Amino acid sequence: MNELMSVEGISKTYTGNGRKIAALQGVSLHIGEGECLGIVGESGSGKSTLGRLLLALERPDEGDIRFQGVSLTGLKGKALRTMRQHIQVVFQDPTASLNGRLPIWRSVMEPLDNFPSVIPPFLADTRKSRRETAAKLLEMVGLHQDYVERYPHELSGGQRQRVAIARGISLNPKLLICDEPTSSLDVSVQAQILKLLKSLQVKLGMSYLFISHDITAVRMISNRIIVMKEGQIVDRFQSDQITSEDRHAYTRLLISAAG
Numbered sequence: 001m002n003e004l005m006s007v008e009g010i011s012k013t014y015t016g017n018g019r020k021i022a023a024l025q026g027v028s029l030h031i032g033e034g035e036c037l038g039i040v041g042e043s044g045s046g047k048s049t050l051g052r053l054l055l056a057l058e059r060p061d062e063g064d065i066r067f068q069g070v071s072l073t074g075l076k077g078k079a080l081r082t083m084r085q086h087i088q089v090v091f092q093d094p095t096a097s098l099n100g101r102l103p104i105w106r107s108v109m110e111p112l113d114n115f116p117s118v119i120p121p122f123l124a125d126t127r128k129s130r131r132e133t134a135a136k137l138l139e140m141v142g143l144h145q146d147y148v149e150r151y152p153h154e155l156s157g158g159q160r161q162r163v164a165i166a167r168g169i170s171l172n173p174k175l176l177i178c179d180e181p182t183s184s185l186d187v188s189v190q191a192q193i194l195k196l197l198k199s200l201q202v203k204l205g206m207s208y209l210f211i212s213h214d215i216t217a218v219r220m221i222s223n224r225i226i227v228m229k230e231g232q233i234v235d236r237f238q239s240d241q242i243t244s245e246d247r248h249a250y251t252r253l254l255i256s257a258a259g
């Protein structure tokens with residue numbers, strides 16, 4: 001499997017209330033092309049910080065992040081913008097990530113409006129019309145095209161997350177960072193969203209970094225899993241090795257807490 005992203009020894013420290021918080025300490029990992037890497041750990045273990053650094057929204061204090069061999073840590077201006085096209089994100093709370101004053105089609109089109117020259121193969125027939133493009137993207141995430149004219153408050157939580165996923169895939173990214181994408185949803189809706197993410201990954205050949213505190217959700221979708229605790233990686237394994245005796249005591253604790 002070709003390597004898409006590699007992370008070498010990254011650290012990030014924040015200062016809050018006059019004290020230093022080591023959010024990440026010497027984290028190294030890689031993500032292969034077409035693979036889903038799961039990141040699991042309890043609240044505060046550094047998962048979202050890792051996601052923000054991989055999105056180049058923040059820079060690490062130490063270490064390097066490479067995307068297809070190119071270091072993100074040194075990128076600026078146009079080069080950074082171009083790279084962003086390939087790494088997209090779906091956050092936990094679709095209500096916060098969608099603008100409540102805009103019809104759905106405008107939110108879905110936001111990334112494509114920022115990259116007018118990008119024409120993903122699955123949008124080749126529709127790219128001339130923004131509403132048609134949005135309708136096609138909604139169809140890809142299992143929503144009827146009539147939803148293009150609706151507003152976020154008219155949709156359920158699961159439907160809003162589908163809209164956020166439609167926006168996340170719109171530029172045909174190589175990597176989709178999913179930061180707790182199912183955590184705000186009811187259990188039955190969570191399963192549907194995981195199923196959708198899985199099928200889109202196969203269809204579009206994307207890689208995922210799937211971040212969650214929920215080891216059950218992570219194991220359902222990931223090829224490999226990394227377990228984080230207090231800013232460090234404490235365990236890493238293939239998903240089918242989750243019950244192996246080699247698992248770290250903390251991984252076992254997460255599994256037994258999940259029931």
Ligand SMILES: Nc1ncnc2c1ncn2[C@@H]1O[C@H](COP(=O)(O)OP(=O)(O)OP(=O)(O)O)[C@@H](O)[C@H]1O
Nearest residue numbers: 014015016021023042043044045046047048049050
């Ligand atoms: N901008 C910031 N300023 C100060 N401290 C921060 C900042 N961002 C994160 N932290 C701290 O860094 C640590 C790691 O936070 P992070 O959000 O990455 O963890 P997490 O595993 O994603 O947890 P959660 O699921 O609760 O978001 C926490 O102690 C958090 O309070």
